[in-house]
Amino acid sequence: MIPASLQANPSLDRWVAFPAPGVARIAFGKVEYGQGALTALAQIAAEELDVSMAQVQVANAATGAVPDEGMTVGSMSIEVSGSAVRAACAEVRALFVAQAARRLDCAEGQIDVRDGAFLREGQATGETYWTLAPAIDLAQPPSGQARWKSQDQHRLVGRSEPRLDLPAKMFGGGFIQDLVMPGMLHARVLRQPGPTARLAKLDEPAARRAAAPADLDILVEGSFVAFISPSEAAAARAHAAVELTTQWDTPRDLSPTLSEAASLKEMPTTELETGAPAGGPANRKRLQAAYSRPYIAHGSMSPSCGIGHFVDGRLTVWTHAQGVYPPRMQIARITGLAPEAIDLEHAQGAGCYGHNGAEDAAYDAAFIASRRPGPPIRVQWRREDEFGHSPVSTAMRVEMAAELDASGRLVDWTTEIWTNLHVNRGRTLIEPALPQGPPDLPAPNQATAFGGRLNAVPSYDIEAVRVKEHLVVHSPVRTSSLRGLGGPVNTYAGECFLDEIAQAAGQDPLAFRLAMLSDPRARAVVERIGVVSGWNARGAGGEGQGLGLAYDRHRDRGAYVAVAAKVSVDEEVRLEHLWCVADAGLIINPDGAKNQIEGGMIMAASWALKEQVKLEGRGVASVTWDDYPILRFDEVPPVDIELIVPPGAAPNGIGEISLGPCLAAIGNAVAHALGARLRDLPYTRDRIARALLAE
Template identity: 40%
Template sequence: MNGPIRLNRRSVLAGGGALIVSFSLGEALADDQSAPPAPKPPGSLAETPYLDAWIRIDADGTITAFTGKAELGQGFKTAFQQIAAEELGVPFKAVNVVTADTRRTANEGYTSGSNSTKYSGTAIQNAAAQVRELLIAEAARRFELPPESLKTEGGAVIAPDGRKLGYGELVAGDMLHVQAQAKSKLKDPATYSIMGQPVPRVDIPAKVTGGAAYIQDMRLPGMVHARVVRPPSYGAELIALDSASVETLPGVVKIVRDGNFLAVVAAGEYQAVKAMRALASVAKWRETARLPKQDDLPNVITGLPSQDTTIYTQSNPSASGTRTFEATYTRPYQAHGSIGPSCAVAQSINDAMTVWTHTQGVYPDRAGIAEMLRAPPASVRLIHVEGSGCYGHNGADDAAADAALIARALPGVPVRVQWMREQEHAWEPFGPAMVTKLKASLDGNGAIVDWNFDVWSNTHSMRPGGAGSMLAAQHMAQPFAVPAPKPLPLPEGGGDRNAIPFYKFPNAKVVHHFIPAMPLRISAMRALGAYHNVFSIESFMDELAVAAGADPVAFRLKHLDDARGRDVIEKAAKEFGWQSGQKAPPDRGYGFAFARYKNLAAYCAIATEVEVNRQSGRPRLVRAVAAVDSGQVVNPDGLTNQIEGAILQSMSWTLYESVTFDDTRITSIDWQTYPILRFDAVPEKVDVHIINRPGQPFLGSGETGQGPAAASIANAIADATGKRLRDLPLTRKRIKGAIDA
């Protein structure tokens, strides 16, 4: 044995766990320089290779699966429970899933990019399969039988003669703190009885019955309520504060000020709200006009200094075009618009800080909060609790920092921080504004022979990792500097995500104009740059199809050689009833769009029917039909939920949403000034058709629908009106203006 026996902290803390033994041959093999590097375990097992980081079995047979990812409504908590149960050969309800917690789960960074099942689900699947084989091997040793003669069922290993040993009995002597192997003996997909089945999501009941489902619902014994008084605008300075009258208000416990950070704590929530408003009325701020002109935003964006990088080129001098077309597409700043404004709960006990938060990255957020508090990261624990509505970097991390800073001033007392609606709308990081310019040439056969794509965008992630990414730390008397913005690397990318065409063209060039300066506060929003880039590409493909006199679906297939992509396009077209040369009913139009998310994740094609009221310009999505290929499907119902949600969210962005501002302040601070999709505008029908690929790797699918939905709706509006709109959102006013032009 090489080195000392290592004990699993979780097993020791829980008591009644199992003995853990680990060993390594690393040093013995270190001198063999000729040996090729050992293959890594799949998914997140590569970074966190010990099996008990993913699967725990207690002596009483209790089974727990761990993931460092945060459940945000994607439904992966249910899917991971299915995966673990399937590979372990136990009923679905026999597995409990623990999500992101810096004390209990692996560090899987951020929950983003539709990567949860691809990385964490793969880790759980392979860890569970290897645990199953270890249990079988241990049972074989005790039964004195060959492992292949045994089977697993109902949480036990069973011998041919009927003898059985429960999983809890088997782990009582030797446990699972061993490193994962690079390959696992996964079950044959043909034998699945849990994976691939539409299991109801475990997170839904509390959400639809008014139960305690969200961080906003958390209540701890002795908890107090806090409200932050935010500056009125970016860069505003608190120059005077007479808080004496506020300190005597009913229920007020404490006023916390640190530079430009100002908050009030009260025993009751409404007492905190009243005190916040009173405190805001006596706070005097110095503001500076620093925002750009909104009505000239595209020129502002393209006029800012940029770092230009050619990210793709393809050259075939023998191919030349006879007709050239150009188009420019724009996207405004857009908000997450979370239905529940951000919230967090924090408690400091004996210099140990615990924060309950709906952040999408408990470990990076812990690093930022620890830096802000000037405390060792080990003294800060972050526990993920779902928030009411968000995919991306909204105010969650800021609320967590607010709560930690306030809780430090009230040792031992649980502090709940709840943002107000206007604070969320004004201060959350927005999805960046973008500009794309496209140019393409067609040959005599109506094929694209030359393609040029330029995209201007800020970074698409200013998530924590350092204190400077959080408002509380920026506003302190000794502020932390906002970190320098950086482009996100390909192949996933940020502003250039999906900018490289998935179609095949003889000549192509894609340039990313990365803009470091950020006029408004921005960060990650669902799909990042893919939403606008796919909107641009797929809108332009329709424009080129019209110019070529071709059917839009046939035109796409003509330029696509990826077999799975073609299957998705053909499936969506078939299920929609798409016919070449079709004509929509009066005042209606048909649209189509396709993309493979990030050019490496799930495939999605969407056909839509849109009605336009020519008198008012109001668009109405009548129906949408989607086809998706996400590899091996774990929970078809959960996957359907994701695509349906993506279509509705993208519809809202595409038809309604745009952040507004003057030269000093954000002005879209409520649902009137920042309208979103309402229930009366929900489509009559959304159909999702899944192409399952048993045995194939999991492909991220949570964000695959945003871009195709936007372009499909835009193409349907163009079909209905005969006018092409290229500036998002495609509002009633813009549509009416185009009709009347």
């Protein structure tokens, strides 16, 4: 069977080439932004081709140079691109083995490949991929007949190979922010105070005085304003000189109450409902609870950057977006150029999972360059831009109800969700400022609004489950995708509520979960998390020390994950230890997988204890690290991760799997420590005090 991504990009030469002796060039459409996909996909290719990692050269993602695999999202790089790379390389190896057998006049079964060299019954033949390459045209579709290696044949897959992207990053020059081009100009963009604001008065002389003695070009088109100079500092001075004095018609004015998820219930919604109808015997015990998470930011360590260069009718854009093909269509719409006249090249940026400011910085640079042909134009956002104008993850409120039968068995479950859009790439930052305005986009439906419902169905054997989503289409701020979309919040709410249900039923939380799990792989991770966390010594709690756990199957079909958290709580929550047991099927690079899981747990811990976007007045008010704190290095606890790899299991995505269970494990640990339940994130000192007073 040919994987879908290979079917969509069916020419083998799009995936594999042998451009020079000793070099196997591998191309794929997914990009590296800190998650380690580049290394893992290179391992898959090297494994199937039987070349060494040193012989693999990964093509940089660029339009026209790599297959179009859309965006790098949803922890799908290994599942989607990995399967395509594996199949393409197996096809290529089969073609070369057949050619070697013809040239050596022997059976294909006598041929083996080691480090790109073809052996006959273990003996060198002088033939290699590079000697055979001139005789083979890879501009052909896959046959679907090539067989890839089984798990017991792997030599490279399953090993912790060093990350290919780290040396440049560690020693300088590895990021888009480091790119320097001859004659490059720098631009700063003056932002509207809200998408409906219109430029009324701009003090251009003040901007020029501030930029002096450097040259300054001011681009004004509609309500879009950019200051362009050979000196980045001069462009910044010009921007600062008018940022507060520029006059706008109809600026945004937001109430601070919109920062809280509870405000979503007061906004117009679109209703989306799935599942069994409600209703059961009247003698059931019914429980209800509501949980929430506020708007949160990506919080990447470096603000976004983009570079555009328009020369001889072609526009080239360097971006750290999550893909190179989809943004090209947006750039065509923004600039008025034909898509065929636009090239995008990926350049790595600060770690990010989802839709941060990377694309918008690229759109800024592309638009300015299209209006100022000749020199490369670099747009480097400030920290205030990143926090204030990049998309944020939507606030969510999750209300749940459950029913227990007379034996204490959970038999009925309802999840009701209030959320903004989680996938919103069609709404750019720049277009509301341009004369043509933003495009008319179709109304959300079950397919486009899926993000809010992820993991809303509990990963347990429950007779009746229903989910109702209240989609708030018009948000006070621009929302879009952040790691896991709505899945982590739904898992957090569901797993914390499950602990409340277990308590009401008078049952141990771990045993209560196991009683509803028939899948052996699910049971294995839950049982194991109890062992590694010392669950049997947990105690009654309520004395400021707590141990909690949670389980989830990612998106109801992927990896199985259980997390336990040990905390101490006084006026604040302190993380003492985190554990994770995960079954994500075949693991390509164990160290990389553990990095992903650990990173997700630390991010979830930061969400749980620290993070909240504050809204007020013209938009986001939390625009510095002081206003938007994240977990500090000295607050990160010991993290232990154990991977279960069942024989013959297919690989599952890793990047998002630990967030929801970790959020819930921390929530359950805090409740165990306090003897009181906190339901609204983050767990601040004030919320701890209110929860204790409520008890």
